[in-house]
Amino acid sequence: MLSTRTLNRGLAGAATGGLILGLLAAVPAQAAEPAPPSATAVATKDKGGAGQGRSVAAAETSAAARSITRSEVIERAASWVGIGLKYSWTNTYQGYRTDCSGFVSMAWGLSTPGLDTTSFVPAGVASWIGKSDLKPGDALLNDAAGANGHIVVFGGWANSARTSYMGYEFTGSGMHYREIPYPYYSGHGTFRPVRNNSIVDDNPGDQPIAGNWDGGAASNVGVWRNGMFHLRNDDGSTTFVDWGGGTDLPVSANWDGTGPDNVGIFRPSTGQFHLRMDDGSLALIDWGGGTDQPVAGNWDGGAAANVGIWRDGKFHLRNDDGTPTYIDWGQAGDRAVSGNWDGTGPDNVGIFRPSTGQFHLRMDDGSLVVLDWGGGNDIPVAGNWDGGNGGPAANIGIWRPSQARFHLRNDDGTPTYIDWGQPR
Template identity: 70%
Template sequence: MSTTHALNRGLAVAAAAALIAGVVAATPAFAAQHDAPPSATAVQDLDKGGAGQGPSVALAQAAGPRIGRSEVISRAASWYGIGLKYTKTGETYQGYRKDCSGYASMAWRLGTPGLDTTSFVPSGVASWISKGDLKPGDALLNDAAGYDGHIVLFEGWVDSSKGSYYGYEFTGSGVQHRTIPYPYFSGHGTFKPARNNSIVDDGQPPQTTGDQPVAGNWDGGPAGNVGVFRPSTGQFHLRNDDGSLVKLDWGQAGDLPVSANFDGSGPDNIGIFRPSTGQFHLRNDDGSLVKLDWGQAGDLPIAGNWDGGPAGNVGIFRPSTGQFHLRNDDGSLVKLDWGQAGDLPISGNFDGSGPDNIGVFRPSTGQFHLRNDDGSLVKLDWGQAGDLPVAANFDGGNGAPATNVGIWRPSTAQFHLRNDDGSLVKLDWGQPR
């Protein structure tokens, strides 16, 4: 097993997740991040097809929530290798039935306990597609009922011949990740390609429903803190050093959160970027509002102190160009080329001197690319596809003033924060998606 495979497998066992990677081709970049799944040429019939499903569920929704392809694969990987047993009686794990269609429903982030094989297309959640359209996060579906039905999540083609693919599936012997002949092993019914109607190619703007992570120094203590913005309520849930909660009403559904010391005094402040208007709404210590026009729909917001003045500044990362547009205190613009489509922006004083720096988290590799003051690059392996990045001085300096990186894992609502010495701190905060 390769070192990279061991890291990915370890992260998948610890939790899950998955937002926004570069535009994915039919043979995905993440298919090459691990050793190929084992061949299944000699497995027992128990390892193939569906062994039955829980009772049919009502056609409760015409579409699931927006979800990126890499997040689907990351969520699928989270159930692999942790010993889950297939059940025919509707038993659940994380709210989803432990059968093939409950598993696919989990990976697609549909409502619990999940649809069954007869329901995905009639409910409007999924649609039939052609073989040539298959991309990571799509499925091969046998929409028969009960014991005869089955669904497999498509990860990517094994090679350009498209005669076999890497797939995730929940069979009678548990969750499998392996090479499967297209469309499926013979003798197990008719399988056709299908697509979740709410799936989006990686690199598109992030979903703006469900909790969104944010980091900053809310309580004025030595260490940075974490929090989430909950679009459904327009409310920030901020965690202090002692674990206590502060709730602040700010923003609305569709907004994306930012944090920095926007008024130049006291602790860090919160704010939102409204993609529909290209406008920042920043909150001062006294609760007053500052509006700044900066950016446009499709941009991703960041905040930090770019110009060394007393106050924090705003900026955007434009995925279409891989360029940061940073706003100084006087309203002037600084453009920096850093990153590429599919990256997620962060900011902080990564080198511990001068003004704040920019960086990106690359979900396709689980790697941070941080820019120092002199333009040099620091790469850090931290996180996996589907994770969302944060940055703050989480360890309170630990002998150095540098900013640390971390991720929030949507599937578990857990922060994985990296200290200066590379050690890990986990914090449960927010609601899982």
């Protein structure tokens, strides 16, 4: 099973007295800043603009623009969520104004203290795009001035109908990461999709996967690379399966309840799982989206495996009948993982905490088992590596990108190392 990454958010409303900012070229260098809105006015507003401070010079920002990946934008945006920042036209954090446009300037890696909503496109930093072009790291912009303008970092579609999305925004009430109707809440101006001209798509390289590909006693490992699964069988041979592409994330489990495990992908941009059956057919399931981390397992004890996502410390697991089961487990920065840790009943969930190199595994009775294994940039995997030694419990492991090596933990705590994939 795999992972990606994290999140959290903010939005607020219009301020009194409008700060009217024209295009940067029309703003005198000595222009006086109006007084910030009252604390009461800001605290009661949760959507839309709440005023902005003056932009950095357009020429300086355009010249300083650097290439930045989509995942870096999302990580930077998430880093301001949940840390108690207060909205201000004049205050700064990490050199950036703590208002909506200062926040997006930070997420996009622009010059401090940041542009304002009227300036992103005229400064040559961003360009208008279509709805169908939106990808995580882009934004929804209302380019009006002052308190009438607002901008939101696009985190990914929240549903396959593309009627709402996960967004990061800074409003008068603080930082938010939440689901927002497309293009924005009604009554707050005109919002259009926009893209940082310096943003580049991620090249994630190989991503690890695990499952029982050949029906033997033990689980196997594999990697997903540029739309192709490279699956390692018990005898060391490779099975290749073309499935997915782009920024998809690999998953695996026994989707049809018979034969060996199957592969699949989770497409964050549409919030859909594309699952491959034994006969090569496709099953589509709408579940999650944005920066959710996919998981798979048999949550309800039926014959077939199910899908799920991990978001903000909570698992959203889909049962056979389409209903969800919610489990609070983990915290920001963790990586989701799943497996039958205790060898009985349905599969279990867990997280891998890179900062400590620990797996926090949830048992059937809700108790916690902590195992030290890996750390840093390692990516977690799970499977029955040793065939159970007579027992059915799943084991943990990690894939180390710098080595392209699986470090798998057996029942007795000993490691098995398997070189598979390409280093990154």
